[in-house]
Amino acid sequence: MPSFKHVLSALFACLFALLPPVFSQNAPATAAKPQPFPTVNEILDKSxxxxxxMAAWLKMTSLSWKADVSDDTAKFMTGKLEVNSKAPNRISLCLTLNVGYFACRGYDGKTGWGDDSKDGLTALEGPRLDEIKGEADFYSELHRAKSFSELRVKGEEKFNDLPVYVLEGVLKDGRKQECYFAKQTGLEAGYKEIAAPDTHPKTYYYDDYKEIAGINVKIPTKLRIVNSQMAMRMNVYDVVPNQQISDTVFAKPEKSARDVSGAGVPGRPDNGKVLDGVYANQFFGFRYTVPQGWTVHGEETQKVIMETGKEIVAGEDQDKRRVMDAASKRTFQLLTVFEYPLGTPNKSNRGIQVMAENVAFAPGIQTGKDYLQLMEKNLSAGQMHFEFEGEPIEETLDGIDFYHHYGHFQVSGKTVHEVFYVTALKGYALSVVFSGSSKEAVEEAAKSIANIRRLPANSSKL
Incomplete structure (x- = not known):
């Protein structure tokens, strides 16, 4: 498989305009043999x-995994990394952040490509093409030393509180690294870029390894990337070996995911309309029967709710405020319904909102579950301390695949309970949100989701 060093280097280079070195396996290494330390080959062989x-690694022909990404220096920022790789030399990887940034890279065995929020879709050439080729080498762990023009054992020290052997090397392009291998286990504990301080060299920590089920290969599953500007964390999950991955996954897209049209979305969704208690939306192709007797509210109410939500989540935190402002520009309030007209005194009011966020910039969001997991991280980090229970649950409604999730938060000394139903349609995350003053009340209102029905194709009627 492509080493985690490859993947981390490529994607965080996109974020911070740095291109750290990679193991590209093209030239033999030269190794000094200081005594009494083990040799370079002995350290790498033990690792x-x-x-x-080798036999276990060669049992794998493909590997897919995901990782949650966060930054300790900017706790409002979270994201997801998704990687697909296939022997002998194919890879596709995509990082999406909740601040509206994404960066993807791919290599199909012949052509390298990139797609990100800043530059859109590009062909990779020169050093960037060489880099993605190295990342795509599925069995790179089996011949790591070949990327170094010089490699020697520097000695031993402590790294991340572990006694380690230190390998010091010069890569083909002249950049320098120190790699750290645990003396007891042989596992690589991390590595460090050796460069001038004003270039903000990064140190990579491999905090934990886990074995891939059925393969007996261990990979890092908890990682940190630290320099003077950031302290990123990655938690790896959903590691799946040897699944059938189509070559189209690695092929260059026809259009950039940065462009709404590139995601197959010709324009913004229509707001829909309510007639005789039934809401219908032609763009998303569904209708929903509003609970009997409830009151539909208009655009002004929706604007107030949006602004209030931003205040609750962001408070005085200007970074979070910028994130919320960016998200609100991509989000369309389609329907707002309350059990009683808003402002009715002495009534515990339940509400329903239908909204859609344009997630074309984030190709890692493929399902309602993906969106809910990112939303959970964002809301949980906010000042209102949103708490979710359990994991998102899949539910198919008239052929539409939703995921639903229950949570609650405190505001003005009161607990607000919410149930979210989310699906991914036409480059949008479509959400139906039920809110109320008790779990029982909101779950009762959420039963009305069963009224959702698909609209006939090209239908202009309810």
């Missing part, structure tokens, strides 16, 4: 055995 050994 390979510690991760499962």
């Amino acid at each position: 390979l055995r510690a991760t499962g050994g």
Whole structure:
């Protein structure tokens, strides 16, 4: 598989305009043999055995995994990394952040491509093409030393509180690294870029390894990337070996995901309309029967709710405020309904909102579950301390695949309970949100979601 060092280097280079070195396996290494330390080959061989050994690695022909990404220096920012790789030399990887940024890279065995929020879709050439080729080398762990023009054992020290052997190397392009291998286990504990301080060199920590089920290969699953500007964390999950991955996954897209039209979305969704208690939306192709006797509210109410939500989540935090402002520009309030007209005295009011956020910039959001997991992280980090229970649950409604999730938060000394139903349609995350003053009340209102029906194709009627 492509080493985690490859993947981390490529994607965080996109974020911070740095291109750290990679193991590209093209030239033999030269190794000094200081005594009494083990040699370079002995250290690397022990590391390979510690991760499962050559025979175990060769059992894999493909690997997919995901990771949650966060930054300790900017807790409002979270994201997701998705990687698909396939022997002998194919890879696709995509990082999406909740601040509206995404960066994807791919190599199909012949052509390298990139797609990100800043530059859109581009062909990779020169050093960037060489880099993605190295990342795509599925069995790179089996011949790591070949990327170095010089490699020697520097000595031993402590790294991340572990006694380690230190390998010091010069890569083909002249950049320098120190790699750290645990003396006891042989596993790589991390590595460090050796460069001038004003270039903000990064140190990579591999805090935990786990074995891939059924393969007996260990990979890092908790990682940190730290320099003077950031302290990123990655938690790896959904590691799946040897699944059938179509070559189209690695092919260059026809259009950039940065452009709404590139995601197959010709324009913004229509607001829909309510007739005889039934809301219908032609753009998304569904209708929903509003609970009997409830009151539909208009655009002014929706604007107030949006602004109030931003205040609750962001408070005085200007960074969070900018994130919320960016998200609100991509979000369309389609329907707002309350059990009683808003402002009715002495009534515990339940509400329903239908909204859609344009997520074309974030190709990692493929399902309602993906969106809910990102939303959970964002809301949980906010000042209102939103708490969710359990994991999102899949539910198919008239052929539409939703995921639903229950949570609650405190505001002005009161607890607000909410149930979210989310699906991914036409480059949007479509949400139906039920809110109320108790879990029982909101779950009762959420039963009305069963009234959702698909509209006939090209229908202009309810």
